[in-house]
Amino acid sequence: MDEQTFLETMIETVKYDDAYKNKDELLGILRHSMITYRKTSDFTRVSNQRKEYLDLRVPVPMLKIAKTLKNELENLAAIVYIETPEYSFWGLHIKPKPVELDSVETIEHNAFFDDIKDTIIQGIRNAKYTIWIAVAWFTDIEIYAELLLRKKAGVQIRIITSDEETNRFLINKLESNFETVKVPLAGKNRLHDKFCIIDFEFVMHGSYNWSKNARNNDETLATALDRDFVRKFADEFMRLYVENKNLN
Incomplete structure (x- = not known):
């Protein structure tokens, strides 16, 4: 699935599953973040299958909170991720979301x-x-x-x-x-x-x-x-x- 669909699926999973204790914090982070795939050339133990990581790019003001919830976010990503013969999920990293520079920003x-x-x-x-x-x-x-x-x-x-x-x-x-x-x-x-x-x-x-x-x-x-x-x-x-x- 594409990055935006992956992120929307993470949001919907948290939204409708009461098992998440930090639901409000997770939703707040995910709604403002973006997902990027990072494919590698490192092989897994499965023949011809390579490792793939996800980068969750979070707005700078929310980075500290996101890092404290890394384990929950990584487990959530693992649930949503669909493994293929070519790639397998090997982890999630939290990184800053690029500051959006609009051509004309209303101030x-x-x-x-x-x-x-x-x-x-x-x-x-x-x-x-x-x-x-x-x-x-x-x-x-x-x-x-x-x-x-x-x-x-x-x-x-x-x-x-x-x-x-x-x-x-x-x-x-x-x-x-x-x-x-x-x-x-x-x-x-x-x-x-x-x-x-x-x-x-x-x-x-x-x-x-x-x-x-x-x-x-x-x-x-x-x-x-x-x-x-x-x-x-x-x-x-x-x-x-x-x-x-x-x-x-």
């Missing part, structure tokens, strides 16, 4: 001072693959409901929030439904980020917490459709996620 930056919550909800509704959220306070039940709808549509959702009493209203629901990491208070230092990454292409950031009280405040929200700019937020999200995941 848009905007700022909002009113209707901020509506802008956030619309951004969530536009997500097709991933939503990564880092917000200090998350107590808005309506935004939570929008995230549940996107999860049901297959979107991978990760949340980083502050581990403190003011977040108790929704924290159990967040942990039950999404990949949620809590950042502990360290003296006077606390998580104070407020940003949301959509599909590694769009980011919303500013002063607005996802809380009930934020609706009554003077707040700002900036948005950017700018891949290079968004990657910087994705790098920061991954740093926070990896550093704090083992603390939970």
Whole structure:
């Protein structure tokens, strides 16, 4: 089968098999990756059969997580792979996906001072693959409901929030439904980020917490459709996620 068909078969296998414990993470990685075959001249023990490897090329911000799931991804590839008299599967390697350089890339930056919550909800509704959220306070039940709808549509959702009493209203629901990491208070230092990454292409950031009280405040929200700019937020999200995941 061709590379795209192979990748789609991996996605469908994970999607409909509840045996995969890291289903959301696997789907998030596979939906943004590409597969390339790497044929070799090395023979197997079968007469005239050669070894073939698969390279899973993953977006750079997702490389660390993909490497931790290498065994699961390799086992999945082995299940999907169809051996032939000419070639046999001998392993999967995780490599960076080439940065896509479109001839004309749309870049848009905007700022909002009113209707901020509506802008956030619309951004969530536009997500097709991933939503990564880092917000200090998350107590808005309506935004939570929008995230549940996107999860049901297959979107991978990760949340980083502050581990403190003011977040108790929704924290159990967040942990039950999404990949949620809590950042502990360290003296006077606390998580104070407020940003949301959509599909590694769009980011919303500013002063607005996802809380009930934020609706009554003077707040700002900036948005950017700018891949290079968004990657910087994705790098920061991954740093926070990896550093704090083992603390939970």
